[in-house]
Amino acid sequence: MIDGPPAVERSVLRRLRTAFGQTNTGKYLATKSGSAKVMAGFSRGFWVAVAADVIRSGPWRSAFKNPLPTTPREQSEIAITSFWMHLHPATVSRKSLKFSVTYGLGGLSAGLFAMLLITGIMLMFYYVPATDHAYKDMVDLQSAVSLGKILRNMHRWAAHLMVIVVSLHMLRVFTQKAYKAPRQFNWVIGVVLLVLTMMLSFTGYLLPWDQLALWAITVGTNMAGAIPIVGEKVRYVLLGGPTVDQATLIRFYVLHVIVLPVVIMLIMVFHFWRVRKDGFSGGLENGK
Numbered sequence: 001m002i003d004g005p006p007a008v009e010r011s012v013l014r015r016l017r018t019a020f021g022q023t024n025t026g027k028y029l030a031t032k033s034g035s036a037k038v039m040a041g042f043s044r045g046f047w048v049a050v051a052a053d054v055i056r057s058g059p060w061r062s063a064f065k066n067p068l069p070t071t072p073r074e075q076s077e078i079a080i081t082s083f084w085m086h087l088h089p090a091t092v093s094r095k096s097l098k099f100s101v102t103y104g105l106g107g108l109s110a111g112l113f114a115m116l117l118i119t120g121i122m123l124m125f126y127y128v129p130a131t132d133h134a135y136k137d138m139v140d141l142q143s144a145v146s147l148g149k150i151l152r153n154m155h156r157w158a159a160h161l162m163v164i165v166v167s168l169h170m171l172r173v174f175t176q177k178a179y180k181a182p183r184q185f186n187w188v189i190g191v192v193l194l195v196l197t198m199m200l201s202f203t204g205y206l207l208p209w210d211q212l213a214l215w216a217i218t219v220g221t222n223m224a225g226a227i228p229i230v231g232e233k234v235r236y237v238l239l240g241g242p243t244v245d246q247a248t249l250i251r252f253y254v255l256h257v258i259v260l261p262v263v264i265m266l267i268m269v270f271h272f273w274r275v276r277k278d279g280f281s282g283g284l285e286n287g288k
């Protein structure tokens with residue numbers, strides 16, 4: 001006598017039976033291997049037996065540790081405990097979930113960042129960070145590549161929008177006093193995110209290597225050069241030399257496509273985790 005299948009298998013087999021209309025799967029369940037059933041031809045029962053073998057296998061068991069939810073109650077329990085409760089703090093006031101509290105500005109900032117990542121990766125297929133290539137690559141992208149112009153503009157518009165939306169998000173946190181205890185640290189993390197967003201924008205500005213880019217970066221780095229005592233050194237480190245040149249372009253490129261996005265992503269995850277841990281402020285009344 002072979003023991004009945006464990007809960008995981010029972011649940012999957014129940015579903016299979018429903019799907020295949022198979023009523024006499026009992027004998028297949030009692031069989032260790034479905035291979036004997038190959039002899040019976042490729043009937044529905046055969047496929048049920050094969051599926052039974054698959055769900056008894058080690059890889060399947062290690063992938064699905066819990067039985068599949070079979071009732072609407074089990075399904076909603078999974079949605080609530082695994083997703084909803086994880087996404088939101090353990091308790092939230094009804095008021096803090098209102099759109100007029102956050103205006104969705106934090107989520108929008110994250111959405112724009114995701115859009116910048118996707119369009120940025122696509123731009124990297126065409127762009128070469130070399131002084132004799134960069135400008136030509138951008139012109140070619142817009143004139144010779146299908147949807148190239150919209151791709152470039154989506155990246156630019158999303159970049160401009162992100163600066164605006166992150167600033168508005170900061171303004172809403174400030175006006176609603178959401179920076180007060182216990183959220184002071186998340187405010188500090190937010191300030192770091194704002195600075196990094198500006199840096200992402202600044203480093204991206206040089207990449208088209210047109211006149212606007214060259215002079216904007218010249219002016220920007222000259223401003224850094226005006227910092228007392230260390231200014232000249234900071235300017236030199238930023239440019240990779242005395243003037244805006246190939247060394248500057250590759251520096252800004254690496255910062256723009258690798259260093260800053262990775263750092264922003266890590267800090268963003270930390271920011272979201274703090275939002276969840278600190279709880280939602282719930283707007284003016286609770287943000288004492």
Ligand code: HEM
Nearest residue numbers: 102105106107109110170178186187190191193194280281
């Ligand atoms: C890349 C930039 C940023 C992203 C993606 C981001 C994302 C978010 C999200 C999704 C939330 C929760 C929902 C919401 O309040 O809209 C939030 C809350 C918060 N953010 Fe940001 N944020 C960013 C920048 C900032 C900045 C610049 C500050 C302030 C200097 C800041 C401070 C806060 C604070 C204090 C909260 C908690 C607000 C509350 O509980 O009402 N964040 N952020």
